Structure formats: structure tokens, C-alpha cells
Amino acid sequence: MPPSFPGKDDEVLVSGFILLFQRDTAPPDLPLAERMLERLAHRGPEGAALHRVGCAVLGFQHFETTPQDRGVRQPYIAGDLAIVLDGRLDARQELIARLGLPVKAEETFPDVQLLAMAYQRYGEGVAEHLLGDYAFAIFDATRKGVLFGRDPLGNRTLFYARSPHCFAAASEEQALFPLPFVSQDWNEGTIARFFALDGPRPGETFFAEISELPAAHVMWVERGGEQSRRYWHLPPVPTLRLPSDEAYAESFLERFGESVRDRLRSLGRPAVLMSGGLDSTSVAAVAAREGKEIVSISWVFEELTSCDERPFIDLVNERTGNRPIQIAGDDAWPLRDADSWPWNPNTPIDGLYRRLRERVYRRLQAEGCRTLLTGEFGDNLFPGGVDWLADLVEEGRLIEALRSLLWEFRVPERKVPLGAALLRLASALRNRILRADRVPGGIPDPPPRWLTPHAAALLPHGDDQERALRGKRRPVQHESNLGARATCAAAVETFHSSRFDLELRRPFRDPRLVAFLLDIPAHQLYRRGQTKYILRNAMRGILPEPVRRRRKKTSLFPLFRRGIMEEEIETLRRIVGDRNACWRRFVRAEWIEKDVWDLIRAGRDGPGIVVLWQCVCMERWRKGFSNHHPSSGGASK
Missing domain, CATH: 3.60.20.10 (Aminohydrolase, N-terminal nucleophile (Ntn) domain)
Incomplete structure (x- = not known):
């Protein structure tokens, strides 16, 4: 040997x-x-x-x-x-x-x-x-x-x-x-x-x-x-029915607690990456109930105050007694020190805020932490709320359905479009009359408009996409938890965090939770303007009320704007502007040069910003093969 x-x-x-x-x-x-x-x-x-x-x-x-x-x-x-x-x-x-x-x-x-x-x-x-x-x-x-x-x-x-x-x-x-x-x-x-x-x-x-x-x-x-x-299958149509909102919340908390508890089995002190949002604060609060010393690490912003979540972070740390660590984030913008940006030979996929995350990982490495729990993939668990009205009617809860519907009419800004919920109710009633399966149909989405004809031709045909989700009552929820994109994203961030002696653990990405959330009615996912309805109910008395009832999310787009649109604009032009760049085979150059640059000049967010970042990642990945493995023969172009 x-x-x-x-x-x-x-x-x-x-x-x-x-x-x-x-x-x-x-x-x-x-x-x-x-x-x-x-x-x-x-x-x-x-x-x-x-x-x-x-x-x-x-x-x-x-x-x-x-x-x-x-x-x-x-x-x-x-x-x-x-x-x-x-x-x-x-x-x-x-x-x-x-x-x-x-x-x-x-x-x-x-x-x-x-x-x-x-x-x-x-x-x-x-x-x-x-x-x-x-x-x-x-x-x-x-x-x-x-x-x-x-x-x-x-x-x-x-x-x-x-x-x-x-x-x-x-x-x-x-x-x-x-x-x-x-x-x-x-x-x-x-x-x-x-x-x-x-x-x-x-x-x-x-x-x-x-x-x-x-x-x-x-x-x-x-x-x-x-x-x-x-070897593992989930039923396509939700079947679990419990007598009350409290019963659903109790069942969710039992499974969530098991997931967190299993991920606290660790050498050294476990840490939680905590923002001021509902998902990561829920992980931190439930972890604290296990009686272990927990490190709570968060990034904060002195200059970009719209990115700062300390009012909510401090409330949770005070409630839980977790040991807080704060990481300065104002200068951790995308493409900072681009020439030393870490390179993953396995995939071009990378995150915009790599420097921000690296600061967290480096600090935890110095603290001797080997495991980091996060609230990642919490958002993946809860889509599908558009069926909330149809599920209430199907269960015979007509008074509650009417009350919730009147409440929605009075609210100008809704997290789930009311028109879509009414259409799904009409579809459910029609299928009940016709005794048909209540499964969403429709025309498959066309290829994104920014793709070249070559790239569009490489995508699966619409019938392939439809077949993959056939029979699923809430296909978006199924895909966001079980699809390749979520699986791939989990693996990519694990690669980077682990460079700092750190294992990422994600309590929301647990088969017990996924199976449960896919098996309950949609009115537990959304009700009366509240997304993640069941999670908010489960955290009553565990999270501070301002955090539990919080509805508006914080965006890091100001940090992106500082980096890509101000500090690193020339770096961006150098990477993306190469006329021999491989992304041009897949993305229409005129779309990048017009639509995306218009977004950048206007300082607005949108899908084009994500596609632009994909172009950056692909070009850096291609060049990485020659820089890191000059004798390997390189990848095809």
C-alpha cells in the first residue's frame, strides 16, 4: 500500500x-x-x-x-x-x-x-x-x-x-x-x-x-x-390532512427539529450562518434549543445600509444566547481581486458573493468550527402556494376560503397573484366535475430569448420537460427540491466552503422535510399574504415576533451594483468582451451588448444580470483549464 x-x-x-x-x-x-x-x-x-x-x-x-x-x-x-x-x-x-x-x-x-x-x-x-x-x-x-x-x-x-x-x-x-x-x-x-x-x-x-x-x-x-x-419516491399528489393549523405547525416543527439536531452532531462548536431572514433565524433558534454552544455568524454593512439586517439579527441573538460574530461586507463585491478568484475544475457554476462567503468561512476556520448550518434551500420548500384557495375549497373549508379571499381583495401587494389562485380553483372544480386528475397543464415554456439558435436546439423538447413533471400537482415545488438545479447548487457551494475546513449542512434540505412539505395542502404554504405560512406558525414563541412576522426580504443588489457597475466595470468588460469567448456560442452577443448593458447603466436588477454572470463564470472556467492544468489538453471549445 x-x-x-x-x-x-x-x-x-x-x-x-x-x-x-x-x-x-x-x-x-x-x-x-x-x-x-x-x-x-x-x-x-x-x-x-x-x-x-x-x-x-x-x-x-x-x-x-x-x-x-x-x-x-x-x-x-x-x-x-x-x-x-x-x-x-x-x-x-x-x-x-x-x-x-x-x-x-x-x-x-x-x-x-x-x-x-x-x-x-x-x-x-x-x-x-x-x-x-x-x-x-x-x-x-x-x-x-x-x-x-x-x-x-x-x-x-x-x-x-x-x-x-x-x-x-x-x-x-x-x-x-x-x-x-x-x-x-x-x-x-x-x-x-x-x-x-x-x-x-x-x-x-x-x-x-x-x-x-x-x-x-x-x-x-x-x-x-x-x-x-x-429507491426513493414521493407521491405526486398531496394526501396528508391534519385537523388544524396548529397540528400542521407541530408536525413541521417535529421534523425540522430532527433535521437540525442531526446536523449538530459535530466535532467542535457548530456554527450557523444567519441573516435576518426567516429561514436562517429559524435554524439558529431551533439549534439553540438543543443546549449546545452555537456560533452565529452574519455579514453586516456600515455603508450599504439597505443590505444590513442587524436589527433582526440582534433580536435573535439576544433571544437565543448564541455567540455572535459579525463580518464586514461593504467591500466584498463581485469580482473583487478577480485574478485570485477561486477556480473549481468541476463546474463553471459560481456565486456572485464569493468574497463575502469566503470571509465567513475563513473566520470560522480560525474559530475551529468544522460544521456550518445554513438556511439555504428554505425558499425551495415553500413554492406552490398558488393552490391555497383550491385546497381550502376541496377540503370543504368554505368559510375560511371566503374570509381569506376577501382579505386578498383588500391587499394591493400580494405574494401570490390572486388571479392565478382563482384560475387554479376553476381548474380544480372543472376536474372534479369531469373526474379528471387535478394536474397543471399548459404549453411548455419556449427557450429563453437570450440563447443562440445553437444553444436552443440543445435543450430538451417541450414534451421531455412535460414528461418529467407529469402527474405532479405542484410541479414547481417538486422541481425546486428534487430537480438537478438544486442538487447542483448544493454541491457547488460545498466545494468552496470546504476549502476552509468547513462542512456545510442544510437543515431545510432534508428528505423528511421535503416529503412532508410536498404532502400537505397548499394553504399551509401561503395564506392571507403570508408566505411560508406553516414555518411562521411553527416558530411562534421561538423567534422574536418582528422576525417571525417579517415579510420584506433584504437584497444584496446594492453590493452587486457597487462591484459590477462601479468598482469592477473594466474587469467585467475585459472578461466578457473577448471576441473569442466561449459564451458567444450559447448567448446572443447583441442581447448582452444592448439589453444587459442597459440594465447595468440603469442600475436595475433582472434575469439579464444573472446571464451576464454566467458568461463571466464560463469564460473564467475555460481559461482556468489552461492556467491550472496546462498539460491536461484543455477542454473543448
């Missing part, structure tokens, strides 16, 4: 793994496996290890984040099994009980050992019995095959490439670059979807010869081939 590879002190990511499985009779290529694992060296502050067993070799980069995993080495060997697990198992007590283990196993058994025992009990059906953020590979020497699995929401990543003689998998795409049968040619379909502000199609990546195991899937690989299946 080769010696452990040292991790870089300034780039530490969550743990990761590689696996090479030889389909033919040749032995697995250990030097190739070493090169693959070296690509993940930034994930291994506690060292790395390779293990060969039969026709497979497994490698792991270690980063410990839970007390039970301290000192545990992977690959983990259990009889004829060799296992690598990237991630965290939740609801451990329930799993331990189902496996017939003593209660004290909760304190001593590492997650990978529980995974091994669960596989020995359930075989290929093991994923149905797991909860958490995870990706795993289990080589079974007896069956001469490998089982791969990924958590229901895809919070951990798993990529693979294959040839007739070899199957390889890894936690990141770049770890597959050393394979002789993998190039760095781009998948133009994924790039077209990127510029259409969508995520990759299930199973696809930005690279033509690298695939991704979709969320909620397992795959069995053996010499004769491979077979994958989806």
Missing part, C-alpha cells in the same frame, strides 16, 4: 473517495488509482489510504466531522466487504434499533460501520434504510461487484466513467481526469442548460465522458455490466 498523501493546509474539503473496478481479468492499476486519489488531496487533512481487494481498488481522503468517526480509517474492511463512505448518517438511533444493536452503539459505532452492518442485513436494498447526506461504494468480494449509492436529495456527489474493461467512480469529476478513456471535452447540452438557468439533465455533467449517479439512486456494477434504480 502506498503512503498516505498529505493534504494541503489551505485547502481542506470534506472527505472523498475513488474506486477502480476491473471488469476483465487484468489486475487493477494501482498507479492510476494513486493519481486519481491525488486529485482529491484537498479533501484529506487527516491523510489518505488505498486498499486493493481482488479486482478492485478503493481510495479515501479523510476529514473527520463527527465524534464517532474520530480515528476511523477507510476503506473500511468487514469480512468480504470493502467500503468507502463520504458523508454522514442521520437518525442513527432508529437504524441501530432496526439492526438489533445495543443502545451504546450510538456513542461508539462510526457511520461506516453501521453502513457495513446495514448492507449485510439488507443487501442491495440498504439505501432504503438510510437517512443523511451520503455517497458510498461497497465492494462485495463474494458477489464480485460494487454497490454505489447516493442520498435521496443528492447532497453528496458521486461521478463515474466506464470503458469495456474498467469502471471508475469518484467524489469529484476531476478525479476521473487521469483515466485514459476520459477526456475533458465539454457536454454542450449541459452548457446550454446552464445558460438557460437550469441544471444538468439527470445523470449528466459538464463533461461529455463523465456521468453522475442521480440523487436517490443506487447502482450495482459487475463484470457483465451495471444496473441502476431509483
